Amino acid sequence: MRALSSLLLLAAAPLALAVKLEDFKTCDKAAFCRRGKAIAQRAGENPDWKSPYSVDPSSLAISSDQTSFTAAVKSSLYPEINFGLDVRVHKDGVVRVRMDEVNGKGKRYDEAASWALVAEPEISKDIRWTVGKKEVRATYGPKGNKVDVEIAFNPLVVTLSRNGRTEVALNSLGLMHMEHFRTKEEPQPTPEAVEGEESAQTVMEVPNPRSWFEGEEEDGYWEETWKSWTDSKPKGPQMLSMDISFPNHEHVYGIPQHATRLSLPTTSGEDSYYNEPYRLWNSDVFEYMADSTMSLYGSIPVMYAHSKESTVGIFNAIASDTFIDVAHPSAHSSYTHWISESGILDIFLLPGPKPADVFKQYTGLTGTQELPPHWSIAYHQCRWNYVSSDDVRTVQRRFDEENIPVDVFWLDIEYAEEHKYFIWDKKNFPDPVDMANDVSAVARKMVVIVDPHLKRVQSYPVYKEAQELDVLAKTKDGQSEYEGWCWSGSSAWVDFFNPASWEWWKGLFKTSQGSSDKCAWIESTTDVHIWNDMNEPAIFNGPEISMPRDNIHYGGWEHRDLHNLNGMLFSNQTSQAVRARTDPPMRPFVLTRSFFAGSQRFGAMWTGDNLGTWEHMAVGIKMVLSLNLAGFSFSGSDVGGFFGNPEPEMLVRWYHVGAFTPFFRAHAHIDTKRREPYLLDEPYKSIVRDILRLRYSMLPIWYTAFHESSVNGMPVVRPHFVVFPEDEAGFAIDDQYFVGSSGLLVKPVTEKGATEAQVYLADDQVYYDYFTSHAYRGAAKGRNVTVPAPLDRVPLLVRGGAVLPTRERPRRSSPLMRRDPFTLTVALDTAGAARGTLYLDDGESYGHAAGALVWREFTAARRGRATHVASADLAAAAAAHGQAPTANAGAGADVGVGTGAVVYDPQNAFADEVRAVRVEKLVVLGLERRPGTVTLGGAELEWEFVPGVASGAGKEGAAARLVVKNPVASIVGDWEIVIQ
Numbered sequence: 001m002r003a004l005s006s007l008l009l010l011a012a013a014p015l016a017l018a019v020k021l022e023d024f025k026t027c028d029k030a031a032f033c034r035r036g037k038a039i040a041q042r043a044g045e046n047p048d049w050k051s052p053y054s055v056d057p058s059s060l061a062i063s064s065d066q067t068s069f070t071a072a073v074k075s076s077l078y079p080e081i082n083f084g085l086d087v088r089v090h091k092d093g094v095v096r097v098r099m100d101e102v103n104g105k106g107k108r109y110d111e112a113a114s115w116a117l118v119a120e121p122e123i124s125k126d127i128r129w130t131v132g133k134k135e136v137r138a139t140y141g142p143k144g145n146k147v148d149v150e151i152a153f154n155p156l157v158v159t160l161s162r163n164g165r166t167e168v169a170l171n172s173l174g175l176m177h178m179e180h181f182r183t184k185e186e187p188q189p190t191p192e193a194v195e196g197e198e199s200a201q202t203v204m205e206v207p208n209p210r211s212w213f214e215g216e217e218e219d220g221y222w223e224e225t226w227k228s229w230t231d232s233k234p235k236g237p238q239m240l241s242m243d244i245s246f247p248n249h250e251h252v253y254g255i256p257q258h259a260t261r262l263s264l265p266t267t268s269g270e271d272s273y274y275n276e277p278y279r280l281w282n283s284d285v286f287e288y289m290a291d292s293t294m295s296l297y298g299s300i301p302v303m304y305a306h307s308k309e310s311t312v313g314i315f316n317a318i319a320s321d322t323f324i325d326v327a328h329p330s331a332h333s334s335y336t337h338w339i340s341e342s343g344i345l346d347i348f349l350l351p352g353p354k355p356a357d358v359f360k361q362y363t364g365l366t367g368t369q370e371l372p373p374h375w376s377i378a379y380h381q382c383r384w385n386y387v388s389s390d391d392v393r394t395v396q397r398r399f400d401e402e403n404i405p406v407d408v409f410w411l412d413i414e415y416a417e418e419h420k421y422f423i424w425d426k427k428n429f430p431d432p433v434d435m436a437n438d439v440s441a442v443a444r445k446m447v448v449i450v451d452p453h454l455k456r457v458q459s460y461p462v463y464k465e466a467q468e469l470d471v472l473a474k475t476k477d478g479q480s481e482y483e484g485w486c487w488s489g490s491s492a493w494v495d496f497f498n499p500a501s502w503e504w505w506k507g508l509f510k511t512s513q514g515s516s517d518k519c520a521w522i523e524s525t526t527d528v529h530i531w532n533d534m535n536e537p538a539i540f541n542g543p544e545i546s547m548p549r550d551n552i553h554y555g556g557w558e559h560r561d562l563h564n565l566n567g568m569l570f571s572n573q574t575s576q577a578v579r580a581r582t583d584p585p586m587r588p589f590v591l592t593r594s595f596f597a598g599s600q601r602f603g604a605m606w607t608g609d610n611l612g613t614w615e616h617m618a619v620g621i622k623m624v625l626s627l628n629l630a631g632f633s634f635s636g637s638d639v640g641g642f643f644g645n646p647e648p649e650m651l652v653r654w655y656h657v658g659a660f661t662p663f664f665r666a667h668a669h670i671d672t673k674r675r676e677p678y679l680l681d682e683p684y685k686s687i688v689r690d691i692l693r694l695r696y697s698m699l700p701i702w703y704t705a706f707h708e709s710s711v712n713g714m715p716v717v718r719p720h721f722v723v724f725p726e727d728e729a730g731f732a733i734d735d736q737y738f739v740g741s742s743g744l745l746v747k748p749v750t751e752k753g754a755t756e757a758q759v760y761l762a763d764d765q766v767y768y769d770y771f772t773s774h775a776y777r778g779a780a781k782g783r784n785v786t787v788p789a790p791l792d793r794v795p796l797l798v799r800g801g802a803v804l805p806t807r808e809r810p811r812r813s814s815p816l817m818r819r820d821p822f823t824l825t826v827a828l829d830t831a832g833a834a835r836g837t838l839y840l841d842d843g844e845s846y847g848h849a850a851g852a853l854v855w856r857e858f859t860a861a862r863r864g865r866a867t868h869v870a871s872a873d874l875a876a877a878a879a880a881h882g883q884a885p886t887a888n889a890g891a892g893a894d895v896g897v898g899t900g901a902v903v904y905d906p907q908n909a910f911a912d913e914v915r916a917v918r919v920e921k922l923v924v925l926g927l928e929r930r931p932g933t934v935t936l937g938g939a940e941l942e943w944e945f946v947p948g949v950a951s952g953a954g955k956e957g958a959a960a961r962l963v964v965k966n967p968v969a970s971i972v973g974d975w976e977i978v979i980q
Helices: 006-010 031-045 112-116 355-366 389-401 432-440 461-469 500-508 559-579 614-629 648-659 684-697 699-712 874-880 909-913
Strands: 053-062 068-075 078-089 095-102 129-131 135-140 147-152 157-162 165-170 189-192 200-203 223-226 229-232 240-246 251-254 278-280 302-306 311-316 322-327 334-340 345-350 379-381 408-411 445-449 453-455 484-486 489-493 528-532 590-592 604-606 664-666 717-719 737-739 744-746 756-761 766-769 774-777 783-788 796-799 802-806 822-827 834-840 854-863 866-873 918-925 934-936 942-946 961-970 975-979
Touching (some): 031 240, 053 129, 165 311, 240 345, 251 614, 302 355, 311 355, 345 355, 389 408, 389 432, 432 445, 453 461, 461 489, 461 500, 500 559, 559 590, 614 648, 614 717, 684 699, 699 737, 699 834, 774 783, 796 802, 796 822, 854 874, 866 874, 866 918, 961 975
Parallel strands (some): 379 408, 379 664, 408 445, 445 528, 528 590, 590 604
Antiparallel strands (some): 053 068, 078 095, 095 345, 135 147, 165 240, 189 200, 223 229, 240 334, 278 322, 311 345, 453 489, 717 737, 737 744, 744 796, 756 783, 766 774, 802 822, 834 854, 854 866, 866 975, 918 961, 934 975, 942 961
C-alpha cells in the first residue's frame, strides 16, 4: 500500500500514478550531504589535499591480551576536540573500527550496532599488534592468505591487505570528517556610522582558517527548512563522512534497497551512470522508478567488492540518513564516499576472501536468515482488499475448483474497523475466527495486516493502553505525543525503542485473554500471521512522507539518529509476539516492508509498490538478488505488479519470476481488476496452474536452500559471481541466477513477445533442460546458448553434478504433501558424478533445534563401468565433525543452538514419523550406455532407458535418460542403487 497525501487519500480521491520526486530530498536538498559532497569536491581540486585527522602515537594503548588497541585521534582543524579510536579483530577475521567524540558537549548515537548485531562478536585471541613509528599493524591468517591490518598515524588511514594486496581502505582519500558537538555562536554585531543613518548593525567578516576543509559558511548547522517543514537541530551538525576504497576491485554490490542493477552503476566521476548518490533513508515511495538511486523502503548498509582474486566487504553500522557515491577511478578499482547525517564511526571490514566467506562473516554479525515455516515458502494470494469473510471463502473455493494450489490468503487494511488494527469490521467480517478456521481446514493459513499507526481516539483500546503506558513517540519537546496522519486519520506511533512497549505488544497478539492482556486478539487464531506495512514510518503529512527528524524516541534520541532502524524494531517485536502465542512456540511468519541489517532474523520482506510493467518485473529480480547478498534471502516482489492491469502474457511471465523467487506472493492495488489465476482465460489459466505446481514440486529444493542459508549465511538465490567467483564475464550478470546449491539455473523472461532466451554457461560442464532433458554444453571461457522460451516454459537448466529431490503429486496446499513420495533426478556431470542434499523437518515448530530433522545427502559416482547412486545421513556426518546439524532458531528464540550444541540422533521423532516416505522414481540423466541391470540390495528394479547424449560426450542434444520406477528406497534410510 501507499499514500498520496493524507487529505486526498482519506477522502478516497482517485490515485494519480508515478513517483512524486519532489516529495523526497536529493543530496543538494540535504545540508549534511551538501557539506560532505563539498569536502569531496574541494579534495578533488587540491592536489596537496591531506586529511586533518591523525592518531596521537603517545596515546596508543594495546589491551593486556594483545587483541585490540585504542588511541586518541586529533583533528588539526579543532585541536581542542578529542576523538577516540578503537580497533579490534574478531575470531573470524572481521575487523571492527570505531571512532567517537570523547568528553564532548554531547553524545552521538551509538546504538545502531546493538540492534543490528545478533550477539557481541568474539575477539580473536591470536592477534598481536605491533607498533611502529608511523603505524600500528596486525597480521593473521594462514600462509598464502595472510591478512594485514594497518592503521597509519598521520593522516589516519585504515587499510586491510591480503598477501600484500590492498583490499579495502578507510580515509585513503582524506574525506573522513566527524563533525563535533559545538555551541551555537551568534554573530557579533559592530556599530558603524552610515551616512544618512544614525547607526547600522553589520557583521564583522573574519577569515575562516578551516574553510579549506569545511567551507566558508555554516550550511544548515542549527536549523533546516525544506518545503513547509522546519527541522530544528538542537545538537547542531553531526555529519559523518568517510571514503571507503577498494583499489583492486572493479565491481561493488549491496546497499539495498534500490531499483538498479546488481553491480552498482557509478554515481560520480567521468561519464557516471547516475548523477545522484545512492541514498539509504527508509521511505514510502509511491510507484518507484525502475532505474534509480533514490531511497526505497529499507536500508542495509553492507557493501561487497569483488574481483577474480578476492571478495571483500564492509558493514557500516549507522542508521541515519546516508548518501553513497560510487566511482571507478580506474578500470579495476572502486571508490565509495559515505555521507551520514549522524552517528558514530562503526565499520566492520569483512576480509573474505571468497563470496561464501564474506556472507558468513556478515551474517555472523547480523544473523542468518531465519528458517521460515515451510508453508510460507509456498504460494500466497493477496490483494488490497478481499472485502469480506464470504469473499475469502469464495476465493478459496475457486482455487480448489480449478485445482490450483495455494497456501495463504491475505487481508489488507479494510478488514479493520476504521483501520483500527486488531478490531474487525463486523459488517463485512462478522465471523473472523470461523473464517480463519475454514481456511485452515485444508491446511492453509491467513496473513492480516497490522500497521504501526494507532488511531487517536479513546474508544480504541490499543491506543488508549499505549497512551497510558507512555510508549508513544514524542515531538521535539520530548513530552508531547506526536500526531500525524495515516490510514487511520489522526494517528500516533508506538515507540518500539521503549522496552516498556515490548511485553504489551506481545499481549495484543494472544488469542486468549489473560489477566494482563486487556487487548488480546481473541477474535483471531494461531493460524493467522502478520504483515507489517508502512513501518518506515510512513506518515502522510510528514516531511518526506515520514516522521520529523527532530521527534524524540526513548533515551532522548532524535528520530534522525535511528530512522532506518524503525521498521526493523516493529517487525522484531511483531515476530516475537506471534511466536509467543503458542506453547511450545511455533515459527512465526511476519512480512515487513521496512528493514535494516539484521531484519532477516524476523521474517520476510517484499520490494514494495512496484508497477505492472516489464521494466519493474526485470528490476525486481535484480533487487531480490541484491537483498539475498545482504543477508535478507526471504524476499520477493509483488507478482503482477502492485499497480496496473498486466496483460495475460506479462502476468504469466511474472508468475514464472515469482515461482523462482524466495517469497512468492501475488498482490494488487485496490483499483486494479481482479487477477486471481482462476479468472484467466485459457491457455493462460492452465499455464499459471502448471507454474504453481512446478513451485510446489520444488518446495523440497527451496526449503533445503533456506536451511542452508540459515546455517551458513549463503543466499537462497545466488547471482553468477557467487557461484563462479573467478569468471569475469559473469560479474555483472543479474538476469539469471542459481537456486541455492541445487544446480538449478533460471533465467526468467522479462521481455514482451520473447520466444527464446540467451543463457550464459560459465564452465565446461553439461547443463540439462529441466523440462526436456536436452543437454547443452558450456565452455572453459564461458558460452551463451539459446534456450527455447515459449510462454508456458521458463528457461531452466540443471547443471551437471546436481541431484534434485522433488515431489510431483499435485496437492491443494503444501502441508498436504508432507508424506508424499519423492522423485530424485540425478544430472550427471562430465565425470559421471553428482551430489545433492535434502533437508526436512516438521516445518512449523522449533523441534529441529533439538535435532528433530532429516538431512540427507544423495550422491552418484562412477566405479568402473557401474554408476552407484546412494543416500547417506548428512546430519550425522555434520554432528560427527562438531557441527550443529540444525538451523538457527531465530533471534529472541529460547531454543537457539550453536556449533556442537546438539547431539544428533538419526532415530529422532521426526525421522521416525516420515520413515515410510519413499523415493517413488529415480531419473538419471547422461548415462554413457544402456544399463544391463539396476539393483538395490541385490534385487533387480524396474526401469526404462531412452538412449541419448552422455554427460561426458562433449555433445549437445537429448540426454540419455534412465527412469527407475518405485525403487522402494526410504527417504530416511541409507541405501545404494547400482546401475551397471
